[in-house]
Amino acid sequence: MENTARVKSEEMVGRIDGRLMKNKVVKGIFLTATIFTSIILVVLLYRIISQGAPYLSWDFFQNFASRRPEQAGIKAAVIGTLWMMSVVIPTAAILGVGTAIYLEEYAKKSALTRWIQMNISNLAGVPSVVFGLLGLTIFVRVFGFGNSVLAAGFTMALLVLPVVIVAAQEAIRAVPNELKEASYGLGATKWQTIYRVVLPYAIPGIATGSILAFSRAIGETAPLIVVGIPTFVAFLPSGYLDSFTALPMQIYNWTSRPQLEFHNLAAAGIIILLGVLILMNSVAVWIRNRYQAR
């Protein structure tokens, strides 16, 4: 009997060393990739911080843009970005989550919805300049908002909308069917089920995905340039139809000047921008932990 067996345990045991070797090699490859990425990140951060940190001061936050680097500050850009985000966040969140709820909970799965779905995913990959052109045509020209907070905010909202929709859809899809059944089984309507079961369960995922998308709106420059947001602004907007500037515009402006001091100021501006992004991502993490702890 044993001689006729095709599988011999002795042979298999003999191969273990080779298999373990492969195991080690693969681990090495992945580790190298991680180290390489980390080194690039550390070098970048080191360059920016060593260049920009000396310029970070209270005056830097307090001052408007100036032709003299020692007096130039980032106030208009920081406040301008906040103004813009106060348009982007509600617009993208309401449209995005609304669309996601409709597609996941109401729409029948048909060729049309599949086509819409495909287009939403494709939109997420469209270059941001294209969104800028769209914003320039529709919001700046047709609606006549000019190069205002509203025009830039709506443009950025459109830019991040596909990502918000897809993130919200995934979060909604992750709600266990059993919970929805429990709700329907008690005689709940569709809206009651969405409001009381689906959304509470999906909110951490929706918030995390959306905040990451909003971070992108903070850092994007190209659409702002196309929409015609000025780079040199020495005032704060007092309404949504006022002109303004934003952090990436200010940084872009400083890097394109010949004087070295302005490059250092740009580095300081990048530190501020990174700070804002880290802050937003922390909020995302906080929301996720808070809701998952229940």
Added chain:
Amino acid sequence: MALTAVNTTKNNQPVQNDELFVYNTKNLNLWYGDHHALKNINLGIKEREVTAIIGPSGCGKSTYIKTLNRMIDLVPGVKTNGQIEYRNRDIFSKEFLVEELRTRVGMVFQKPNPFPKSIYENIAFGLKIHGIKNKQIITETVEKSLRGAALWDEVKDRIHEPAYGLSGGQQQRLCIARCLALEPDVILMDEPTSALDPVSTLKVEELIQELKEKYSIIIVTHNMQQAARISDKTAFFLNGEVVEFDSTDTIFNNPADSRTDDYISGRFG
């Protein structure tokens, strides 16, 4: 109001002659796309009895019970014809809102599915969606329902703690309590003990015996001994058809159809 009262007495009168059906299924057919899952089902289910539906996997027993409260509507591509009457009302008619049907007919699912909320909130959920806001009424109903599901003594000190902290068996009894809070007429149970250990299963079975006093219960089970232990009537489903429907005693001791005999004696399924 007066009219409703008259109706109730009228409806309650036939109870004495023991012929009151909660559900009457007439020539029901159901398709999932092209798959003919239920074939010409005719069943009359009586009030205050436990009716067990048994049969091998894929025989349509779960599909049938999900049709009774129209949970089957959630599955895309389902077509039905024929009739199901609940208390002499056609459940497929436009006038009979599905929300009303599911309020009168509670359902307990295969896997315990409490909401990720506190024990209290799980039971209050049903009341809140039906517009009951009075805290006192809700609190009283929560206690009454938990007592009704034989869970009160185990959880009374922690009703504001998450339901996920309960054991599987306790979670399933919580789901039963969640149904009871709406004072249903019928409780549908779709293999309610299949995810539970033997001790928890026994507790749920004992509970079903108690609930029978007040509610009509229809239970799908793949466990034949369970059907024999707890039910008054048993329907044996096979390949989407009702092979035999009779008193549980007859089905298990003296079945008319040889296929029923083969199934209950374990020759297939």
